Amino acid sequence: MRWLIPRLASFQGTHPDIALHLSVGGGPVAFRRDRIDLAIRRLDFALPEASHVQRLFPEKVGPVMSPQLAPAFASGEYIALGSKTRPDAWSQWLAVHPSVRRPTEIRFYDHHFLIVEAASAGLGVALSPLVLATDDIERERLVAPAGFDPDGSHYGLIWMGEAELSGKSHALARWLEAQCRLSFE
Template sequence: MKRSELPYLDDLRAFEATARNGSVRAAADELSLTHAAVSRRVARVSETVGAKLFRKVGRGLVLTPAGESLRDACRRSFDDLLRTITSIRNAEGTSDHAVLLSCERSVAMRWLIPRLSRFQDAHPDVKVHLSVGGGAIEVQGNGAFLALRRLDFALDDGWTYQPLFPERVGPVMVDGMRARFEAGDYVALVTKTRPDAWDRWLVANPDAPRPRDRLGMDHHFLMAEAACSGLGVGLSPYVIAADDVAGNRLVAPFGFSPDGSDYGLVYRAGAALSEEAQCLADWIRSTCKPLGNRSD
């Protein structure tokens, strides 16, 4: 096979993102592409390789042996490219010493971004590049890197973390829906990222009213907006709904109870944080304290 016959880099990126996320939809969100575009790119890779790369299991995708081999090769190649490009940038003095902060999409939109200007005002010399993402941590070059994650997955050996606050969830709604909620005449808003969250919460709260119907949402930030609009009752993490509850846009009649997981600040193991990254990490820990101290 000639080099000219290799798949396009964009097609390989779509394949690797799909393999890592186990979903074309999740890969499309990550790459800011449509579902159809990612599917086409993955299909082109499969055609070029001459082998089936995925098989469907339920609603998800599982790699075939050929797909696993190609995924591993892509990861090695992409990691090598990142290291090489970062090394060149640093050698040429083009690094801006910014801190790359990766944060889950809903947490970024509903909690972090409304507060980030306070950090920038207090530390104007520290540049922060914000990236949204969830789950397993990708290699992010050699620069300063932090990730704010709900730690419901195993960390690779190259990463370590500091716990920040426990994950606590509870039903939230506009105050005008409280009577309907107590009567069981409400729609439960369900997110695709945690499809069984309501079932687990109802088991843990057997005296709580059961919903008459359910409505799916892609992400928690959409669920929170839907709850604020009176569309239904969301089962929300406290970090997502904290500002709306504090501002009386939402009420939480059952409070928020721990689900057994924690949020943490993830960074490279065995390497000291840069001055800029340490400054940002200290600010995040301080800003997170109310999330861990509240006793709803």
Template structure:
């Protein structure tokens, strides 16, 4: 087969981004060039191969049949390149591990246990950062992330479910009488403002709070409950140690809310022995919560 002359890589990159994202503007934002630069690159590519790649559709554009064929091939090619780069750039020796974890989960569950991992694997160079929701491993420089799985996951990422999310009201024993009479303040988190409403709909037998006050994060909220400020509707993973040592009680237990926590990492990632050990260790300590 006769070898054809390959178009510009920049032109192909712009074309692939528009084909995948659907608009020139979105592609321009992703590859950090101007709207006009993306349009020029697509025109250059179409002129070079002498094929119409897009056609008008209302106020937008869509791929032609020839454009769809090329888009599929270019996307596959870029994915192969990314996988190859990840493989050849992966260090052979055990390097540092950056674990990204949701702030409240890190402070109230992970941090008190990390010394156990460090004792078992003293040579592991483990670092911790906090963050929530969607992430970009290249931008964030993270090796692996622990997240509540309540957002869309990039198809290039692997997700290993760790534990179910379970919610329940927790309080000090001194708050019990006020709670049972409905004369109490509910404590909530601004990260989940509808949590109390949803809980009360599912559990109509629970006395309703006279008002709900919100904290920026769950770790503030659960500390507020331990200080006697009110009754916190709290994830089990965050309230777990408070309940185990008797600082808080959970009259109704913790009920599944339909979400999960999971470990997220690039499918192309080449894990060293300590990253694999961290995955296994996190699975073990997460299993302890589901048992109780």
């Protein structure tokens, strides 16, 4: 939502006849029960056989922090902020980056968007998906001195029914593809 909502005005301006109703969630989607046409999800769970997926962009993660915390990150005098939804993310990232100094402590928040906000407020260094931090990095509210690495997963657009999207769903899918290319390529 941190990435999508700021961009939705351009879609609504081009397609004022398409009413979007947004819901936040993770994992499997109850398309029929919840009357959902399209879902954007990190593709790290089993999908029903009847579903269709269009990959949007690879997940990339990296440490982000307020610019003032960059020296503390370099010296190892920082608190790491992690998400309870991916409790092993810091240990996995640090294992791949042995030259990075270890944090003094790791604190966990319920969701990634909370750790990004906490990092912006100077409360620590968040191990964040690029998609959540990209706008704050562009505005120089956050820095990412170690960059971002692919974690092997992808985000995708998921739907049930016909293999080819049509009408309003097709319009939204094409717009999403274009936005992802602009942001992540």
